[in-house]
Amino acid sequence: MNRDAVLNFSPSGIYCPAGDFYIDPWRPVERALITHGHADHARKGHKYYLSTDIAAPVLKHRLGHITLETLRYSEIRQIGSARVSFHPAGHVPGSAQIRIKVGGEAWVISGDYKLEDDGLSTAFDPVSCHSFVTECTFGLPVFRWQSQAQVFQEINKWWANNAANGIVSVVGAYGLGKAQRLLCGLDLSIGKVLTHGAIEGTNRVMRAQGIVLPETEQITPETDRKGNGSTLILAPPSALQSTWERRFGDTSNAFASGWMGLRGVRRRRSVDRGFVISDHADWDGLNAAISATGAENIYVTHGYTDVFSKWLSSKGYHSEVVPSRFTGTSVDDEEVE
Amino acid sequence: MKRFAALITQLEETTKTLQKTKAIAAYLQSVPDQDRLWCVTLFSGRRPKRVITSRQMREWASAASGWPLWLLEDSYAVVGDLGETIALVLPSPETEIEKSLSEWINDLRALASLDVEKKRNFILASWNSLGGPERFVFNKLITSGFRVGVSQKLMARAVAQVAKKTETEIAHRLMGNWHPDETTWYDLIEAEDLRVDLSRPYPFFLSSALESSPQSLGAPSDWGAEWKWDGIRGQVIIRGGSCFTWSRGEELVTQKFPEFEKFPDFLPDGTVLDGEILVWQDEHPLPFNKLQTRIGRKSVSKSILENAPVILYAYDLLEWRGEDIREQPYQERRKLLEDILSSTSPSLPLRLSPSIAFSDWISLAKTRSKARKNYAEGLILKKMNSLYEVGRKKGPWWKWKLDPFNIDAVMIYAQAGHGRRANLYTDFTFAVWQGSELVPLTKAYSGLTDAEFREISGWVRRNTLQRFGPVRQVTPEHVFEIAFEGIHESQRHKSGVALRFPRMARWRHDKKPHEANTIGDLKDLLKTYG
Numbered sequence: 001m002n003r004d005a006v007l008n009f010s011p012s013g014i015y016c017p018a019g020d021f022y023i024d025p026w027r028p029v030e031r032a033l034i035t036h037g038h039a040d041h042a043r044k045g046h047k048y049y050l051s052t053d054i055a056a057p058v059l060k061h062r063l064g065h066i067t068l069e070t071l072r073y074s075e076i077r078q079i080g081s082a083r084v085s086f087h088p089a090g091h092v093p094g095s096a097q098i099r100i101k102v103g104g105e106a107w108v109i110s111g112d113y114k115l116e117d118d119g120l121s122t123a124f125d126p127v128s129c130h131s132f133v134t135e136c137t138f139g140l141p142v143f144r145w146q147s148q149a150q151v152f153q154e155i156n157k158w159w160a161n162n163a164a165n166g167i168v169s170v171v172g173a174y175g176l177g178k179a180q181r182l183l184c185g186l187d188l189s190i191g192k193v194l195t196h197g198a199i200e201g202t203n204r205v206m207r208a209q210g211i212v213l214p215e216t217e218q219i220t221p222e223t224d225r226k227g228n229g230s231t232l233i234l235a236p237p238s239a240l241q242s243t244w245e246r247r248f249g250d251t252s253n254a255f256a257s258g259w260m261g262l263r264g265v266r267r268r269r270s271v272d273r274g275f276v277i278s279d280h281a282d283w284d285g286l287n288a289a290i291s292a293t294g295a296e297n298i299y300v301t302h303g304y305t306d307v308f309s310k311w312l313s314s315k316g317y318h319s320e321v322v323p324s325r326f327t328g329t330s331v332d333d334e335e336v337e
Numbered sequence: 338m339k340r341f342a343a344l345i346t347q348l349e350e351t352t353k354t355l356q357k358t359k360a361i362a363a364y365l366q367s368v369p370d371q372d373r374l375w376c377v378t379l380f381s382g383r384r385p386k387r388v389i390t391s392r393q394m395r396e397w398a399s400a401a402s403g404w405p406l407w408l409l410e411d412s413y414a415v416v417g418d419l420g421e422t423i424a425l426v427l428p429s430p431e432t433e434i435e436k437s438l439s440e441w442i443n444d445l446r447a448l449a450s451l452d453v454e455k456k457r458n459f460i461l462a463s464w465n466s467l468g469g470p471e472r473f474v475f476n477k478l479i480t481s482g483f484r485v486g487v488s489q490k491l492m493a494r495a496v497a498q499v500a501k502k503t504e505t506e507i508a509h510r511l512m513g514n515w516h517p518d519e520t521t522w523y524d525l526i527e528a529e530d531l532r533v534d535l536s537r538p539y540p541f542f543l544s545s546a547l548e549s550s551p552q553s554l555g556a557p558s559d560w561g562a563e564w565k566w567d568g569i570r571g572q573v574i575i576r577g578g579s580c581f582t583w584s585r586g587e588e589l590v591t592q593k594f595p596e597f598e599k600f601p602d603f604l605p606d607g608t609v610l611d612g613e614i615l616v617w618q619d620e621h622p623l624p625f626n627k628l629q630t631r632i633g634r635k636s637v638s639k640s641i642l643e644n645a646p647v648i649l650y651a652y653d654l655l656e657w658r659g660e661d662i663r664e665q666p667y668q669e670r671r672k673l674l675e676d677i678l679s680s681t682s683p684s685l686p687l688r689l690s691p692s693i694a695f696s697d698w699i700s701l702a703k704t705r706s707k708a709r710k711n712y713a714e715g716l717i718l719k720k721m722n723s724l725y726e727v728g729r730k731k732g733p734w735w736k737w738k739l740d741p742f743n744i745d746a747v748m749i750y751a752q753a754g755h756g757r758r759a760n761l762y763t764d765f766t767f768a769v770w771q772g773s774e775l776v777p778l779t780k781a782y783s784g785l786t787d788a789e790f791r792e793i794s795g796w797v798r799r800n801t802l803q804r805f806g807p808v809r810q811v812t813p814e815h816v817f818e819i820a821f822e823g824i825h826e827s828q829r830h831k832s833g834v835a836l837r838f839p840r841m842a843r844w845r846h847d848k849k850p851h852e853a854n855t856i857g858d859l860k861d862l863l864k865t866y867g
């Protein structure tokens with residue numbers, strides 16, 4: 001950390017002394033700025049929350065009664081001697097990078113992000129800064145995504161093929177973001193989309209705030225299990241291969257995640273299909289985003305931090321790894337959203 | 338090779354064996370004999386001779402991709418498969434070449450006689466002309482065998498469908514020492530006369546673990562019992578005046594056990610024995626670690642032969658006087674075996690693994706509890722009328738092992754897995770107390786559920802005290818119950834003991850580190866059972 005450090009890395013999370021607040025802290029604090037609603041970023045127990053207006057409904061849905069204020073993208077808020085603004089991260093609806101300027105020094109915390117416009121989230125917007133704290137979940141050159149359109153084509157082909165054979169298609173996807181993104185890319189002329197309650201809950205929240213999603217039907221104990229061979233079911237990953245899936249009879253299952261790019265992980269999941277689609281930046285995306293900030297200091301968190309930081313150093317950046325004990329990680333890293 | 342790559346993709350895109358079998362059969366139907374033969378070759382773990390080193394592959398892939406070598410190496414460490422890593426990091430191909438599977442293999446083999454520059458040019462040009470799945474398959478042809486979740490059984494079934502023969506016959510035909518250069522699809526699969534290859538073993542028949550009580554097996558009189566030994570399962574073949582020894586891993590290990598060379602002088606041609614290879618002293622077997630000194634060596638020195646002499650403890654007879662007798666019931670094969678071995682000289686390193694007489698399950702359970710005193714790890718139960726079948730099939734043969742040993746130990750180091758477990762911490766070192774100090778005792782990799790591996794991985798990331806390369810020293814906080822099959826003295830281990838088959842039996846959330854076992858507890862076990 002240099003003498004103009006705007007942020008420091010403390011046991012409770014990333015801290016800004018000038019504004020006395022934390023970003024995505026993982027221990028309860030007085031004041032928390034939240035990049036987005038995923039469980040490894042938005043935790044319970046803080047006295048005060050600040051997020052984007054678009055992220056707010058899901059935050060309330062997930063965290064219950066919280067004291068929450070919101071900002072629109074790019075709107076500036078003075079907190080202590082820090083000037084704070086939220087900028088689109090393209091990760092999930094309402095997700096933000098947070099820019100903090102103290103004196104002449106500008107820092108950006110990326111949160112989770114991806115560069116491809118998914119048509120659902122506000123598209124990623126590069127923000128210039130001196131220091132950039134970036135995630136690097138997929139920070140290895142083996143991770144390079146195909147375009148969303150190509151992946152949707154594959155998924156729809158698989159679904160149509162199952163439907164033609166009277167086999168129910170079950171897709172495991174995270175409930176916030178990935179599920180809705182898939183939903184928007186599905187070809188509903190093939191059949192109906194049914195949803196697991198955990199996913200429909202988020203759908204409901206998003207529809208209520210004006211985000212347009214294709215029609216879905218929540219699965220209830222009364223849902224007709226027979227004669228639904230052409231349906232596709234969206235479910236949380238944990239529901240795959242469970243008794244919950246088995247009651248739909250003859251199914252083919254798939255998991256949609258960036259991790260599906262590795263054969264080993266695909267085998268471990270032992271699903272029929274792994275669709276490589278991620279809400280995180282791939283290798284090229286990370287490098288492009290970092291370059292676009294114009295930052296000299298890059299702090300890397302979440303992912304293959306050692307390798308990625310070494311790579312950045314070799315490219316001439318001043319790069320450091322933020323120790324994960326200062327940022328927390330999700331209990332379940334494969335489920336990082 | 339498009340069709341073969343498509344087959345590999347299809348095999349990976351389903352977890353259902355029926356569909357896998359169908360896909361392989363459909364492929365075999367649709368390609369010429371040479372490609373069929375190579376497909377079966379690759380899927381049975383055989384591979385073309387390697388002409389490109391792993392080092393060369395990495396360096397050329399680094400040049401072709403523009404990524405520094407260290408970045409490629411670090412990526413490989415995560416992916417766990419060099420062929421896959423390279424296929425992923427290379428830029429998209431600029432041209433397209435289509436050759437059949439066997440053409441590619443022959444082209445690769447022809448590289449052997451070329452200089453490095455020519456090899457390099459060939460590989461780079463090939464990478465630049467092959468798309469995703471084909472590029473991966475191409476790399477696998479260079480580096481190693483395919484592991485595509487196709488068991489030998491499944492492949493035998495697919496080949497049997499195509500050749501219209503029984504699965505058992507195909508499984509047998511696919512065993513042994515054949516190579517695509519020396520055989521044809523016709524000779525291997527279709528020809529009437531099977532006995533061209535003298536060393537060809539029979540597929541091993543395997544027992545399943547008995548989870549319930551033996552009462553569930555019905556009348557005791559329908560069953561035979563033997564000790565379950567802790568050695569190497571072996572098949573010893575005497576044909577054409579020679580002796581061939583196969584391990585259960587289908588490896589020809591004749592040279593590792595020269596003791597058996599004299600068998601042809603005492604047993605007639607056309608004898609095939611199934612049994613356990615054990616280090617033998619004073620008419621009883623020694624622990625497995627004694628045998629370990631002989632594994633991993635191509636040939637065996639005089640001193641090893643003196644210090645760790647082996648015998649074959651025979652328990653089944655598969656061929657007698659050139660006739661395949663696997664379809665005879667166990668009790669008759671067993672009787673024949675007993676007759677044959679009753680007249681062999683005791684100087685021959687060949688013994689009959691005894692039958693255990695019993696009249697009811699309760700008395701047999703008592704016998705089982707004495708397994709360790711008898712140098713065994715439990716019992717094997719064989720149905721009297723059981724045929725010698727192929728592979729693992731539940732029902733006719735059961736292994737009824739003793740319960741494992743258990744100790745509680747503290748996790749102190751963690752290392753990330755690769756391949757299937759690329760993004761998880763899966764390799765752990767456990768320690769026990771020596772006074773107020775934790776002494777490393779054993780490593781263990783398996784036994785937790787995926788959910789538990791994910792949970793502990795998150796914890797490891799947050800609780801790393803120090804790093805030593807890929808190894809993380811973690812806060813000694815979590816206690817695990819370690820199950821193991823045996824214990825013996827070891828100079829190589831700091832603790833002075835080594836465990837056999839250690840694995841994580843349970844994550845003891847309910848225990849604090851100070852409640853873990855001590856070195857003294859292990860020394861006691863060693864005294865009793867080592």
Ligand SMILES: [Zn+2]
Nearest residue numbers: 038091112337
């Ligand atoms: Zn996220």
Ligand SMILES: [Zn+2]
Nearest residue numbers: 040112336337
């Ligand atoms: Zn995250």
